[in-house]
Amino acid sequence: MAILVRLDRVLLERRMSLTELADRVGVTIANLSILKTGKARAIRFSTLDALCRELGCQPGEIISFEPGPVDFADEDEVEYGGA
């Protein structure tokens, strides 16, 4: 995906750990880790609002767009078993 999450950089600049941020914004470390590693499919405005408030930054500092090949392969990753 061409959307990049720069949460690790912002955290480094603020000298804040992921655990502390998770406590402050009320999102689990696992979910923040998904967001940080760019595995998230979407982000709620409420989450973005909490992140910007606690990190004292603009949304553009956390997420950015970099043109490149769009990879939608992960959209069909659901495995339909059960038979």
Place this chain on the structure above:
Amino acid sequence: MRTLGPGSVSSFLKIILDVTWFVLWVVIGALALAALAALLLSFNTELISKIELETDIGDRRLLGPALASALLAGALYMGGVLLIVGNLRLIFKTLTAGDPFHPDNVGRLRLVGLILAGLELGRWAFWGVAALLLPKVDQDGGGLNLTTWFSVMVVFVLAEVFREGARLRQEAELTI
């Protein structure tokens, strides 16, 4: 009306499915035993000729094998129904766990649709073979059953709905 928990429609359906599941096991067991008995009896033509059974089968020697085949086919049919009910119970388990759009349910619904189609085709095959081997016997029930094929279509449509549900579920899981 409650959707889950005691007194809900789903709990009522769960009871029906559980009862059907156990009744089917009993019926299959009884049919299999009866088929075995009929097969064993067919070896003793004297004994079978003494059995008073109202049938269109002219040749009494065919009575045992025909009865055994019919009972076995019945047991297989019920086995298919048992598989359907088993899959429905598994789907219901995900519903009561609060996760009805589990990806496994797509495969389960597709399997239910395939079994329904297979049972109908099997019924046709059974009546076709019976018509060939026992032409004197009344061949009722071998016709096209539109309700069954409509049910197959409904199940496959539901499977596609569940596939989309499973995709949305995964998307929701990765929404932070």
